[in-house]
Amino acid sequence: MKIIVAGGDGFCGWPTALYLSKQGHDIAIIDNMARRKWDNELHSNSLTPIASLEERVAKWKELTGKEIRIYDGDLNHYDFLREVLKKEQPEAFAHFAEQRSAPYSMIDREHAVFTQNNNVTGTLNVLYGIKEIVPECHLIKLGTMGEYGTPNIPIEEGYIEIEHKGRKDVLPFPKQPGSFYHLSKVHDSHNITFACKIWGIKATDLNQGVVYGLDTDETKMDPVLANRLDYDGVFGTALNRFIIQSTIGHDLTVYGKGGQTRGFLNIKDTVRCIEIAAENPPENGEFQVFNQFTEEFSVMDLAKMVVNAAKEEGLNTEIAHLENPRVELEEHFFQAENTKLQDLGLEPNLLTEEVIRDIIKTVISHKDRVIKENVLPQVTWK
Numbered sequence: 439m440k441i442i443v444a445g446g447d448g449f450c451g452w453p454t455a456l457y458l459s460k461q462g463h464d465i466a467i468i469d470n471m472a473r474r475k476w477d478n479e480l481h482s483n484s485l486t487p488i489a490s491l492e493e494r495v496a497k498w499k500e501l502t503g504k505e506i507r508i509y510d511g512d513l514n515h516y517d518f519l520r521e522v523l524k525k526e527q528p529e530a531f532a533h534f535a536e537q538r539s540a541p542y543s544m545i546d547r548e549h550a551v552f553t554q555n556n557n558v559t560g561t562l563n564v565l566y567g568i569k570e571i572v573p574e575c576h577l578i579k580l581g582t583m584g585e586y587g588t589p590n591i592p593i594e595e596g597y598i599e600i601e602h603k604g605r606k607d608v609l610p611f612p613k614q615p616g617s618f619y620h621l622s623k624v625h626d627s628h629n630i631t632f633a634c635k636i637w638g639i640k641a642t643d644l645n646q647g648v649v650y651g652l653d654t655d656e657t658k659m660d661p662v663l664a665n666r667l668d669y670d671g672v673f674g675t676a677l678n679r680f681i682i683q684s685t686i687g688h689d690l691t692v693y694g695k696g697g698q699t700r701g702f703l704n705i706k707d708t709v710r711c712i713e714i715a716a717e718n719p720p721e722n723g724e725f726q727v728f729n730q731f732t733e734e735f736s737v738m739d740l741a742k743m744v745v746n747a748a749k750e751e752g753l754n755t756e757i758a759h760l761e762n763p764r765v766e767l768e769e770h771f772f773q774a775e776n777t778k779l780q781d782l783g784l785e786p787n788l789l790t791e792e793v794i795r796d797i798i799k800t801v802i803s804h805k806d807r808v809i810k811e812n813v814l815p816q817v818t819w820k
């Protein structure tokens with residue numbers, strides 16, 4: 439299958455591009471290198487040293503003989519996107535290319551506006567590009583479980599059957615996002631729903647949980663193929679952040695009580711989920727939604743697991759309860775459906791202390807790169 443991976447230089451996109459290429463798909467990456475520029479803006483870095491995208495794909499070709507074409511450009515530049523679509527004629531478009539940090543979107547007005555412009559306009563351009571140039575192309579869009587928020591009822595996969603005043607309908611599940619970033623994903627979902635309805639486009643929304651881990655079989659083949667790993671208060675996600683904190687002797691930064699519960703998955707499952715989505719396109723005009731996570735944990739569950747795993751590695755780690763910089767419930771009901779991807783063949787890599795210890799071992803070899811001032815949260819919601 440010809441597949442474009444937009445955002446293919448990023449944490450999820452790069453391992454996905456390699457995995458799909460290994461499976462025999464013909465891959466082209468679009469990325470404008472924005473994520474590397476945000477590191478410069480925030481005086482931050484990836485814990486793992488990462489090669490340039492050109493070096494990465496050259497190494498992949500050297501090791502496997504497989505070519506990945508790269509297009510350095512912005513989805514917000516429609517002329518650029520049109521030319522790539524015309525040239526590539528993709529059958530699927532895996533869309534990772536967004537500003538994905540909730541704290542980054544909450545820094546100030548400029549960052550909120552940038553996030554929503556970048557994400558919503560970029561996706562709108564992709565929808566127009568598909569309509570105009572490759573109407574049969576399947577859009578595989580990375581959404582987030584954070585679109586749903588934490589309602590006091592079980593979360594369904596995209597849609598819910600509702601009976602109201604004696605009438606029934608299947609409607610989009612209510613969305614209660616918790617940041618301007620998460621709101622951008624909800625706006626995307628609405629635009630995609632509408633485009634599918636009016637133009638007959640086929641799309642899959644992958645409402646992904648928090649991704650942890652860094653390696654896949656492919657990224658481990660050579661240091662030049664290494665994946666990025668974020669640990670700072672802006673881009674670092676829970677668990678990866680805790681693991682890195684444990685290796686530098688920093689207290690684990692649990693926000694508030696730590697009862698915040700979310701869906702999680704290993705990066706190894708992310709790449710497989712994209713393959714499953716590509717193999718199972720919906721009908722034309724349909725917007726199918728999969729909840730892409732394998733397990734639920736509270737922030738405190740994770741912190742305790744990291745403390746125990748770190749201890750086994752000879753590291754003494756404490757948990758600190760910081761004042762929560764976010765506005766969110768710290769104790770709440772959370773139960774979400776996630777059966778569709780597993781019914782289609784996903785075999786989850788579950789989180790164990792052994793898995794955490796393996797990540798700790800990789801992290802230890804790079805711990806000198808940690809910029810300690812970046813570890814604590816500096817962005818507040820208020």
Ligand code: NAD
Binds near residue numbers: 448512537649
């Ligand atoms: P990332 O920041 O590491 O990668 C995103 C990539 O997209 C970067 O390489 C960036 O340069 C590129 N990009 C951003 N805007 C672009 C634009 N306008 N044009 C071209 N390229 C652009 O992020 P990630 O962690 O790999 O996340 C990928 C996707 O998965 C995002 O859409 C994110 O919302 C979603 N997601 C991620 C997680 C997670 O835990 N990492 C969880 C849920 C959902």
